[in-house]
Amino acid sequence: MSPQLKQHRPIVTHIYTADPSAHVFEGKLYIYPSHDLDHDEPSNDNGDQYKMEDYHVLSLEDFDSPVVDHGEALHVRDVPWASKQMWAPDAAFKNGTYYFYFPARDLEGNFRIGVATGASPAGPFQPEPNYMEGSFSIDPAVLVDDDGQGYMYFGGLWGGQLEKWQGDVFDPEGKEPAVDAPALGPRVARLSEDMLTIDGGAQEIAILDEQGQPLLSGDEDRRFFEGAWVHKYNGLYYLSYSTGTTHKLVYATSQAPQGPYTFRGTILEPVIGWTTHHSIVQFRDKWYLFYHDSSLSDGVNHKRCVKYSELQYNEDGTIRLVQPD
Ligand code: FUB
Numbered sequence: 001m002s003p004q005l006k007q008h009r010p011i012v013t014h015i016y017t018a019d020p021s022a023h024v025f026e027g028k029l030y031i032y033p034s035h036d037l038d039h040d041e042p043s044n045d046n047g048d049q050y051k052m053e054d055y056h057v058l059s060l061e062d063f064d065s066p067v068v069d070h071g072e073a074l075h076v077r078d079v080p081w082a083s084k085q086m087w088a089p090d091a092a093f094k095n096g097t098y099y100f101y102f103p104a105r106d107l108e109g110n111f112r113i114g115v116a117t118g119a120s121p122a123g124p125f126q127p128e129p130n131y132m133e134g135s136f137s138i139d140p141a142v143l144v145d146d147d148g149q150g151y152m153y154f155g156g157l158w159g160g161q162l163e164k165w166q167g168d169v170f171d172p173e174g175k176e177p178a179v180d181a182p183a184l185g186p187r188v189a190r191l192s193e194d195m196l197t198i199d200g201g202a203q204e205i206a207i208l209d210e211q212g213q214p215l216l217s218g219d220e221d222r223r224f225f226e227g228a229w230v231h232k233y234n235g236l237y238y239l240s241y242s243t244g245t246t247h248k249l250v251y252a253t254s255q256a257p258q259g260p261y262t263f264r265g266t267i268l269e270p271v272i273g274w275t276t277h278h279s280i281v282q283f284r285d286k287w288y289l290f291y292h293d294s295s296l297s298d299g300v301n302h303k304r305c306v307k308y309s310e311l312q313y314n315e316d317g318t319i320r321l322v323q324p325d
Helices: none
Strands: 016-025 028-036 054-060 068-075 082-084 090-094 097-106 111-118 141-144 150-154 187-191 198-204 226-233 236-242 249-254 261-268 279-283 286-293 305-311
Touching: 016 090, 016 279, 016 286, 028 090, 068 097, 090 141, 141 226, 150 226, 226 279, 236 261, 261 286
Parallel strands: 016 305
Antiparallel strands: 016 028, 028 054, 054 068, 082 097, 090 097, 097 111, 141 150, 150 187, 187 198, 226 236, 236 249, 249 261, 279 286, 286 305
């Protein structure tokens, strides 16, 4: 546990953590990370090294208080439809219930997204018996908009399989578009009133450049790779995500939750390690970026640690670039 948190330092060191989704529930800051396993097996581009089996929820009263690890909130053994790889999760609150969204490989080895429910933001969470029909790929992030409508954003390339879902069915041969073709966008789906199902199917989000043209697949400094997150600031929707191969966090904005979004800039420069993955949250009167790197393991990609930084906006609504250290 950390007695006092410092920006750009691991918030916990007793376990490896990654993919932090931060929310304010019941006046506290709750963080829903992946729980990286401590193993020394080799890495590959399919992400097989990310063998996570369970989730722990972390919380803090404020940045001067210890981080509390609430213990195991959900384990793959308790999810009937899942076989392995419990990747980046998120949580939401509606109707007096806490909802926990998580990706995992199904019994056929394809990534799907499941939901579990609980009475406390700290868990434990009871999973639904099946994955959410119409879900695929990874990295769910849920926004409950001001009117109460829930939206789930998801998707990730390579190990996350998004390029294999360009039609209605899984295509094991699916590839990323050619470098001069529009890049694949993250998906967004409206959630049903009870937050347990996808309402009407998922649609692809368009991310455009300043001239209104789609970002191209070869534009690896700007195109979507994984880890979508949407927050609202001054009534504008901000879609932020990881660029994967170029290791940045970037963002785009829109007047509507489903887009189209216009690319605006970079939030975080590359960190130690291949992946980074983030969330943005307002806590009291300030905004914070939660992200991860691999500094706790001296750069081992699957032994990561969650960190945070204060996030600042310029007068025109653009986000100031954060340096990892
Ligand atoms: O933690 C496993 C995967 O690595 C996540 O789902 C991605 O966003 C990347 O952080």
